[in-house]
Amino acid sequence: MTDDQSLAEAVAARIRELVIAGEFAPGQKLLEQQVAARFGISRNTLREVFRLLTSQRLLQYIPNRGVFVAAPDEAAVIDIYRVRSVIQTGAVQAATRGHPALARMRLLAEQGREVGSRGDWRQVGTINMEFHRAMVELCDSPRLSACFDLVLAELRLVFGELEDTAHLHEPYIGLNASLVHALEEADIPAAASQLEAYLLKSERAVLAALQRRRS
Amino acid sequence: MTDDQSLAEAVAARIRELVIAGEFAPGQKLLEQQVAARFGISRNTLREVFRLLTSQRLLQYIPNRGVFVAAPDEAAVIDIYRVRSVIQTGAVQAATRGHPALARMRLLAEQGREVGSRGDWRQVGTINMEFHRAMVELCDSPRLSACFDLVLAELRLVFGELEDTAHLHEPYIGLNASLVHALEEADIPAAASQLEAYLLKSERAVLAALQRRRS
DNA sequence: ATGCTCCTATTGTTGAACAATATATATCAT
DNA sequence: ATGATATATATTGTTCAACAATAGGAGCAT
Numbered sequence: 001m002t003d004d005q006s007l008a009e010a011v012a013a014r015i016r017e018l019v020i021a022g023e024f025a026p027g028q029k030l031l032e033q034q035v036a037a038r039f040g041i042s043r044n045t046l047r048e049v050f051r052l053l054t055s056q057r058l059l060q061y062i063p064n065r066g067v068f069v070a071a072p073d074e075a076a077v078i079d080i081y082r083v084r085s086v087i088q089t090g091a092v093q094a095a096t097r098g099h100p101a102l103a104r105m106r107l108l109a110e111q112g113r114e115v116g117s118r119g120d121w122r123q124v125g126t127i128n129m130e131f132h133r134a135m136v137e138l139c140d141s142p143r144l145s146a147c148f149d150l151v152l153a154e155l156r157l158v159f160g161e162l163e164d165t166a167h168l169h170e171p172y173i174g175l176n177a178s179l180v181h182a183l184e185e186a187d188i189p190a191a192a193s194q195l196e197a198y199l200l201k202s203e204r205a206v207l208a209a210l211q212r213r214r215s
Numbered sequence: 216m217t218d219d220q221s222l223a224e225a226v227a228a229r230i231r232e233l234v235i236a237g238e239f240a241p242g243q244k245l246l247e248q249q250v251a252a253r254f255g256i257s258r259n260t261l262r263e264v265f266r267l268l269t270s271q272r273l274l275q276y277i278p279n280r281g282v283f284v285a286a287p288d289e290a291a292v293i294d295i296y297r298v299r300s301v302i303q304t305g306a307v308q309a310a311t312r313g314h315p316a317l318a319r320m321r322l323l324a325e326q327g328r329e330v331g332s333r334g335d336w337r338q339v340g341t342i343n344m345e346f347h348r349a350m351v352e353l354c355d356s357p358r359l360s361a362c363f364d365l366v367l368a369e370l371r372l373v374f375g376e377l378e379d380t381a382h383l384h385e386p387y388i389g390l391n392a393s394l395v396h397a398l399e400e401a402d403i404p405a406a407a408s409q410l411e412a413y414l415l416k417s418e419r420a421v422l423a424a425l426q427r428r429r430s
Numbered sequence: 431a432t433g434c435t436c437c438t439a440t441t442g443t444t445g446a447a448c449a450a451t452a453t454a455t456a457t458c459a460t
Numbered sequence: 461a462t463g464a465t466a467t468a469t470a471t472t473g474t475t476c477a478a479c480a481a482t483a484g485g486a487g488c489a490t
Binding site: 005006009044047048051052055056063064079080082083085086087089090139140141142143144147150151 | 220221224259262263266267270271278279294295297298300301302304305354355356357358359362365366
C-alpha cells in the first residue's frame with residue numbers, strides 16, 4: 001500500500017497529524033519510552049522521528065529534558081504573520097495570468113464557499129489553508145513553499161488551541177474570491193492591498209482568540 | 216568548554232562546517248560506518264546528525280540509498296535567488312531608521328571594503344553574507360531569519376564549488392555601502408531597486424560561473 | 431547489449447545496556 | 461513550617477551488536 005517511506009517517516013507523519021489535530025496537547029511532554037511503545041517502534045527510531053518533527057517546529061526539543069509539543073505563543077503568532085506577509089506579498093507580485101496555481105486558488109475559493117454554506121468550519125479552515133498554499137505556489141519556488149508550509153503547520157497548531165473556529169474563517173470566504181478575481185485581472189496592487197487587509201484582520205482575530213483563551 | 220549541546224548537535228555543527236568548506240565534495244556519498252568511525256560516534260547518533268543536516272538542506276537523504284552531500288544545481292540557484300528576492304525585499308520594506316541591524320549592516324559594509332582592499336576575497340564573501348543576514352534581521356522575524364540562513368548555507372555550498380571567488384564578491388562592496396546609505400536615508404524605493412539590481416547581477420554571475428564549471 | 435539470478439555491502443530497525451542528567455523524595459537544620 | 465541538602469528514581473544520551481530489508485554489482489545466459 002503506502003510504504004515507500006521509511007518507518008521513521010511514516011510515524012513522523014502520524015504524530016504530525018496527531019499534534020496538529022490537538023490529540024497531543026501543546027506543551028505536553030512526550031516520553032520516549034511511552035511514545036515508542038504506543039507506536040510500536042524502538043526508542044532509537046523514535047528519536048529520528050523527533051528530530052524530524054523538531055525541524056518542522058511541531059515539537060520543541062530541550063536538551064536533557066526531552067521533547068514537548070510546540071506551544072506557539074503570541075510572539076510566535078506575530079512572527080508567523082510577519083512571515084506570511086513577506087512571502088505572500090511576494091507571491092501576488094509574482095502572479096501571472098494563467099498560472100496553474102491561480103486556477104487552483106479559484107477552485108479552492110469556490111469549494112470554501114460551498115463548504116462554508118454547509119457550516120463545516122473545520123473543513124473551511126483546511127480549504128482556506130490550501131488556498132493560501134496555492135497562492136505561494138505562484139512563486140514557483142519549492143523553498144518558499146516549504147518555508148510557508150512550516151508556518152502554516154504551526155498556525156494549524158494554534159487553531160487547535162482555540163474552539164470557536166467558526167467566525168475565524170467565515171469572513172474570509174468572500175475575501176478569497178475577491179482576491180482571485182483581482183489576480184485574474186492582473187490587478188496586482190488591488191490584490192496586494194486585499195491580502196494585506198486579510199492578513200491584518202486574521203492576525204488580530206487569532207491573537208484576540210488566543211488571549212481570550214489564556215485566562 | 217563548549218558542551219551544553221548534545222553530541223549529535225556538536226558533530227552536526229562540525230560536519231556542517233566541513234560540508235560548507237567543501238571538504239566533503241558535493242554529491243559525495245557519506246557512508247554511515249565510515250563517517251561514524253571518523254567522528255568516533257555510533258551509527259545511531261550519526262543518523263540523528265544526518266536527519267538534522269538533511270533538514271538544513273546540506274545533505275540529501277535518499278531512502279535505502281544513503282545520504283549525500285547536497286549538490287545544488289542551476290535550478291537550486293535560481294530558486295535560492297527567488298527566495299532571497301522575496302525575503303530581502305520584505306526586509307528593506309520593513310527597514311526603520313535606527314534599527315540595530317542597520318548599524319550592523321553599516322559596520323559590515325565598511326569591514327568588507329577594508330578586507331577587500333587587502334584582497335582577501337574569501338573573507339569578503341563571508342562578510343558579505345553576514346551583511347545580508349543583518350539585512351534580513353530588519354524584519355525582526357526569527358522564522359524569516361532561519362529560512363534565510365538555510366538558503367545562505369546552500370549558497371555557500373555553491374560558492375565552494377567555484378574557485379574564482381574574487382570577482383564574485385568584488386563588485387558588491389560598493390553596492391552594499393550604497394544600500395546602507397539609502398536605508399539610512401529611509402529611501403526605501405532606492406534601496407529596493409538597488410537590492411533588486413544586486414540580486415540579479417549576483418545570480419547571473421553565480422549561474423555563469425556554475426555553468427562554466429560544468430564542462 | 432539485455433535480462434536474469436546470486437552475492438554482498440549498506441541501510442533500516444531493534445533491544446538491551448550503561449552513563450549522564452534532571453526530577454522527585456526524603457532528610458535535616460533553622 | 462521553611463528552606464537547603466542529600467539521596468533515590470526516572471528519563472534522556474549514547475553505545476553496541478545483531479538481524480532484516482534493500483540496492484548495486486558480478487557473473488551468466490540469451
